[in-house]
Amino acid sequence: MLKTIDFNRHPCFNAKVKGQYGRVHLPVAPKCNIQCNYCNRKYDCVNESRPGVTSTILSPEQALYYMGKVLEKEPRISVAGIAGPGDPFANADETLTTMRLIRKTYPDTILCLASNGLNLEPHVPELAEIGVSHVTVTVNAVDPEVTKNIYSWVRDGKILYRGLQGAELLLARQLSAIEKLKRYGITVKINTIVIPGINDHHILDVAETMKKLGADLLNCMAMFPNADTVFEDVPEPSKPTMIALRNQAEKFLPQMRHCTRCRADAVGLLDDDKTDEMRGCLSACANLPKHAEARRPHVAVATLEGILVNQHLGEATRFQIWGEDGKGGYTLVEERPAPPAGGGAQRWFNICRILDDCRAILVNDLGESPKTTLTNKGIKPVTMTGFIEKGLEAVYTGKGLAGLQGRMHKCSSKGACVGTGTGCG
Helix, strand or coil: CHHHCCHHHCCCCCHHHCCCCEEEECCCECCCCEEECCCCCECCCCCCCCCCECCCCCCHHHHHHHHHHHHHHCCCEEEEEECCECCHHHCHHHHHHHHHHHHHHCCCCEEEEEECCCCCHHHHHHHHHHCEEEEEEECCCCCHHHHCCCEEEEEECCEEECHHHHHHHHHHHHHHHHHHHHHCCCEEEEEEEECCCCCCCCHHHHHHHHHHHCCCEEEEEECCCCCCCCCCCCCCCCHHHHHHHHHHHCCCCCECCCCCCCCCCCEEECCEECHHHHHHHHHHHHCCCCCCHHHCCEEEECCCCCCEECCEHHHCCEEEEEEECCCCCEEEEEEEECCCCCCCCHHHHHHHHHCCCEEEEEECECCHHHHHHHHHCCCEEEECCEEHHHHHHHHHHCCCCHHHCCCCCCCCCCCCCCCCCCCCC
């Protein structure tokens, strides 16, 4: 599939095509796991044009619908990216779901991400599997003594780190992520924010280290002072300073000199921006149902023989996938194997991935953990007994399921369904 994609159509990585092809940034990642001293994230701002700013936030399904509207307006869009307004991997579920939806619906689209790298490394194999070909990592220093002055805090899970401890953790994660990205054949651009008096003496060290890791491109970006930040009074580096730094850093890595410092909801060509023009459409998409049923045409069923809904979620070794037949009835589309038993909560995420085109799943019963996971992923769990067709009718017509509720058989601790990822949860 990916062999048919022309990766030269990425305008940020190939300046020669910036007037021919464009990008859309899908703002699905509001949360961030670090606090940069130069960054002020704004989720409802229309007046500023810089990273970390967006006029709204989209769910993955809303982003997919918006992507279609963008392509109707500007068919030269060749790249779909996620660049905030927070970090993609502080919002990993939303990020990966969005990338999968875009890849499935628009298979020729180049997929890219921009991250601080803190939580990137564990997701690299999945990014490669989806077909994310370009990743940008912001690395502002390769010496923790420098890094510690650039970030107020670094949050890893529920633990907040400050000072040198946070700087050491962030740098270690960044280096590991970049090395793994290259091992999986992903093109890597490094963004380095040049901050006078903080890291401007250190840029060549960054360039040299990134070259050793195999990075493909370096984008030295002048820091623009932002109000209400720690560095709001730090002056912007001069243009001669930036020219000199780029020329020196070019001894190690090719330089990006055409960066437009895109918003998290930017859309259009780099020299023909459509962000303002598409803002009304973006806002309208944000008001759609978060899990658009039109993008989920099917219903999954846990059944033993294909007639009745008579299996618990955790007991099912396969799922029947049903859809409307266009004649007022329903048709069996296919059967899909369930993930292997075991794996704890990860099994429920794997089921969601297998059923990503399903709006609901008919089961005899399920536990609270998978119920929550399915619901959060936009798949409605419907517990019932009776004929599959009755359940399908209820889901597709919106009629109540009260008449279908019956006596549920309980999970047996002697069987496969034991509530630990091998069964119903």
